[in-house]
Structure formats: C-alpha cells, structure tokens
Amino acid sequence: MAGHIGRRLRKGATTTAVAAAAVAALSASQAPGVTPLAGGTGDQPPTGAGTANSAADAPGGSATGDSPYFTDLPPLKTPAPVTPGSTPPPVGAPVVTGPAEAGIPATVLAAYRGAEAHLRSTDPGCNLPWQLLAGIGKVESGQARGGQVGPDGTTFTPILGPALNGVGFARITDTDGGAFDGDTVHDRAVGPMQFIPSTWATWGRDANGDGRRDPNNVHDAALSAGLYLCANSRDLAVKADLDQAILSYNRSTEYLDTVLTWFDYYRDNSHQVPDGTGVLPVDRSDQNPVTPRPGAGLGGTPLPTAPPLTTTPPAPQPGRESKPPKPDPKPKPPAPRPTPPPVTPVPRPPKPTPAxxxxxxxxxxxxxxxxxxxxxxxxxxxxxxxxxxxxxxxxxxxxxxxxxxxxxxxxxxxxxxxxxxxxxxxxxxxxxxxxxxxxxxxxxxxxxxxxxxxxxxxxxxxxxAPEADALVRTDDGELTAQPEGEFGAPVTVQATRKGAALADVPLTATLVATAEATEAAGKGPYFTDAAGKPVRTLSGLKTGKDGTLTLPALRADGESGAFLLKVTAEGGATLTIQLKVA
Missing domain, CATH: 2.60.40.10 (Immunoglobulins)
Incomplete structure (x- = not known):
C-alpha cells in the first residue's frame, strides 16, 4: 500500500488532450479493429463453477491468471505539500484535479446504476453499490477506455487482455473457440469488466434486451459483474464479504487496495461526463510506477515533447580566455517590446448528456x-x-x-x-x-x-378460476322418484384437477333429454326457483373449499322413464347422472 500512497502523492491528472493522445498511441500500436488492453483481467468463478482449465491451471487459483491491471489512484482530497529535494512538475504541465478523475462517462455510469437497481430488486441481501462496479471498471479498463462506447453501450472496438499463454500469466487454453476473445489458442479477458470466456459462459447476462450476451457491451458486462460479485450469498455491506468479492476478480492484495481506494473515492466524488471524455489510466501493475507528464502515452510511452528551458550559462571553451566585452561607443535604442500573440479563447466543454x-x-x-x-x-x-x-x-x-x-x-x-x-x-x-x-x-x-x-x-x-379436469359423484346411490314425487337422495359432485380437489370451480347443472344435448329438456325432473317454479338449468354454482357442491333437491313431474342430469365445469369437464322416474 505504501507504493500506492507514493504514487498518489506524485501523480497528476490527465487532461482531455492527453487522454486523446494516449488513445491514439495505444491504437497505433495494435492491429486494426482490436485494441488489446494491457491491464486486462478476468474473474474467478464461485466454487463449483468454471473448469479446471480456467481455475486449477491458474497460479493461486486466480481466474484472471494474475493479468496486469491499472494501478492509478485517485488524487488526494487536499494538495500534497512539496518536500525538500522533490522534483516539481515541468513548466506548463497539466494539473490533476479531483473533478476530472471523478468523472464517469454517461453510458458507463448508467450501466453501473442499472446493475445496482437490478440487484436491489432481485437480490437485496447482496447490497451491491454501483460505486464498487465503477471502482472495478476503472481498474480493469479505465471505464471502457474513457467511455469509448456507442449509444447501445457496446465498445467501438473489443477490449482484450493479453493471451493467457503461461508466460507471465496463467496458462488457459482456448475454451470458447475464439467466440468472445478472437483467440483460438489461448483465452483472453474480454470487455470493460474483463471476463475470461469460461467465466462469461456462466455469468454473462443480456442486460439491454438486445437478445445477445456481449462481454463488450457495458450494460451486459456491468450486470454480469454485479451477479458475479454477489455470488455465494455475499453481503457486500460486510467488509469480509466485500474483500472476498473483489479478490475473486484478481487475487492480489494490491488489487484489493486499488479497487477499494477507487470505491471510497467514487462514494464521495463522482459526476457524469460525456462519453469519450473520461480520464485514461497510465500506470500498470506489470510496470514500474510512472509519473504522468505532458505527452505521456498509455503505459508510460513518451510522446514528443518540447525541450526543457535552459537557464545555466554555457561553459567557456578550453584554450580561450574570457575577456570583458568592449563598451559600445554609441548607446543603442531599447529594443521594441514584443507584441504578445493573440489570445485564443478556450472552447467551452460540451454540455454533458443527461443520464x-x-x-x-x-x-x-x-x-x-x-x-x-x-x-x-x-x-x-x-x-x-x-x-x-x-x-x-x-x-x-x-x-x-x-x-x-x-x-x-x-x-x-x-x-x-x-x-x-x-x-x-x-x-x-x-x-x-x-x-x-x-x-x-x-x-x-x-x-x-x-x-x-x-x-x-x-x-x-x-x-x-382454475379449470377442473374431472367431475365425480361422491356417492353411488341410485337416483329414483315416483311421478310428482321428490328424489330422495341429494346429488353431490366434486371437481378435481390431477386428482386433487379444486375449490371455487364454476359449475352448471342442466336436465337434458340425451347425453349429447346442450339445451334443457322440456319435460321430466326439475329444480325449483325461489318462487317454487320449475327450472331445468342452474348456473352460477361454485364448488366449496373441499371442491364439492350439493345440488338443490330434484322433483319429478308426471312423466315416467329415464332422464339425464348433466353437470358441466368451466373449462369443459362434465358429469352425466342417470335419473329414473317410475
């Protein structure tokens, strides 16, 4: 951690112009269409997830293969004093300010907040803060290379980590056929949140609803990172769980300290900036700390700079004596004062795009x-x-x-x-x-x-109401009556679904002439209404809590013979019961 504090005391900020030069220097050194990220890392699947290729082969069990990451730290809240013997910044060097480092590109910030909102509703016990995603996104990709993303949140070019070929990293042979990382020999960490393919296969989600799980889309990547950090029932409000979640990304205590430093900084200092204008990181974990200076490219690669001002007089040449200059007999008129160059107004920064x-x-x-x-x-x-x-x-x-x-x-x-x-x-x-x-x-x-x-x-x-798939009688007694008489036994039916009794099932009871008939018969047995008049159809009936319904009493008219009572449930289940009048 001492190394981190040292860098914080000497680091300055990068202006938009320097950030643009850094992107140009990085792009110029890579193949067209793909920008490998020097600080790329992946993540560690939880216990039981992933494969031996992605976990067991990695030193220390790290799913990232200990890939390098950006180690830049945010500025201190108060300026650091200049100590004796320290080297002041070059004349004209840009000054680092807290607000510049606190800026997060609009689309990237929206992705972090969207992931937090999703986890708040689906896994409230995790307590995922969006500032944690921002801290990891800063360390892994510099907030998607300063917000170099399209309107849908997809990076303009893929962000790729180094090939995990066992040279300085873990050896992870290809697990995705190059589908995500374009490498059919070894795996690479991919996207703004730097997932390796085997872990993305487990945790990748489609957050923006476009039907694809794209690790280079900041919305998909942020939500997937949130789910990954919340794995194993972690509560990120608990310090031990928070540390464990961060270490699952990269098992390095310095990585943990770096992410926590940005996490704390973003909780107190953050604001939205337009996409593409975020401050780019400089230092990497696999390099010596680099002090930012004018014209420094990503990774400390120097860009052309103006020569420093010379203030020491030249030394005398050997073999020559220094002689005082001869006085000028005629005083010369004073040289005209140079006309200052015209002041070019500084353009105002573009108005930030609202979230x-x-x-x-x-x-x-x-x-x-x-x-x-x-x-x-x-x-x-x-x-x-x-x-x-x-x-x-x-x-x-x-x-x-x-x-x-x-x-x-x-x-x-x-x-x-x-x-x-x-x-x-x-x-x-x-x-x-x-x-x-x-x-x-x-x-x-x-x-x-x-x-x-x-x-x-x-x-x-x-x-x-639920649909019954069967109706049954709860008794087996024969239903008989004499003409103008009443049927002695009541009719009780039960509605069931997959053999289980079903309550609140709407039923209709109709006295019909044939089993195929749907209309009520014109003669034969009947029910009575409230006024005592004969009715041969009863609707609006419903089974009770035990799934049964007892029909009102049935009476016979003067007709003798065999008749039918049809009970129908809403949804189609029927029961036909024979009645005899003799």
Missing part, C-alpha cells in the same frame, strides 16, 4: 394483449412499456421497475413481486413472464422509471 433516466418524459404501454391466466398457469402475454422523451423519441438504457400490486399470489419467475429491466435501443422494456398462483382475482402490474418521480403506468391483469 438516460433523466431524458424520460413518460412511459407508454406496449403490452401486446390482455394479461389473463388461469390459476396455476403462466401468463402468455408479458407486460411491456416504452420509455420516450418529451418529443416522443425512445430512450434506451433506462431502468424500468415492474411491480405486482394487489391481493394476489401472482409472481415473476424468481418468486419476487418486482422485476427491473433495462430498455433497449428502441426504448422498450418487457417484464419476465408472470406465473399465476392459485388465487383467482384481479390485480395490477405497475411500471415506473427507477430513480425518477414520474407517473406510474398501470396495466390491469386477471387470474381466472
């Missing part, structure tokens, strides 16, 4: 159908919304929270009543498919924009 959530004016309903399901079944239609700005244009990268509101046991697939989804490039967010419980009734799915006080969008939903 995606700040751009949203409202949510529009995009649900394709009616939210209806039978008790115990899945909803076929999924709740969906579109986030738009004041001009009606879609806004991507927005965290939308869906909440099940009302007295119902309907839940999302993970058993939670809430789910947080990021809008895609078209501004669309679709909730996971709902699972209806056993309780019938009405409820609401409410959609809101996370961290914004905007009107909620409510969508009604209904769970209908």
């Amino acid at each position: 995606p959530a700040e751009q949203v004016d409202r949510l529009k309903d995009a649900t394709a159908g009616t939210l209806t399901a039978t008790a115990g079944a899945r909803f076929e239609v999924r709740p969906a919304v579109t986030a738009v700005d004041a001009k009606g244009k879609p806004v991507g990268g927005v965290s939308v929270r869906f909440v099940v509101v009302g007295d119902t046991d309907t839940r999302f697939p993970d058993g939670a009543a809430t789910a947080t989804v990021l809008t895609d490039a078209d501004g669309a967010a679709t909730a996971p498919r709902l699972q209806a419980g056993e309780q019938a009734g009405h409820f609401t799915v409410r959609a809101t924009v996370v961290d914004r006080d905007l009107p909620a969008l409510d969508r009604p939903a209904t769970v209908t």
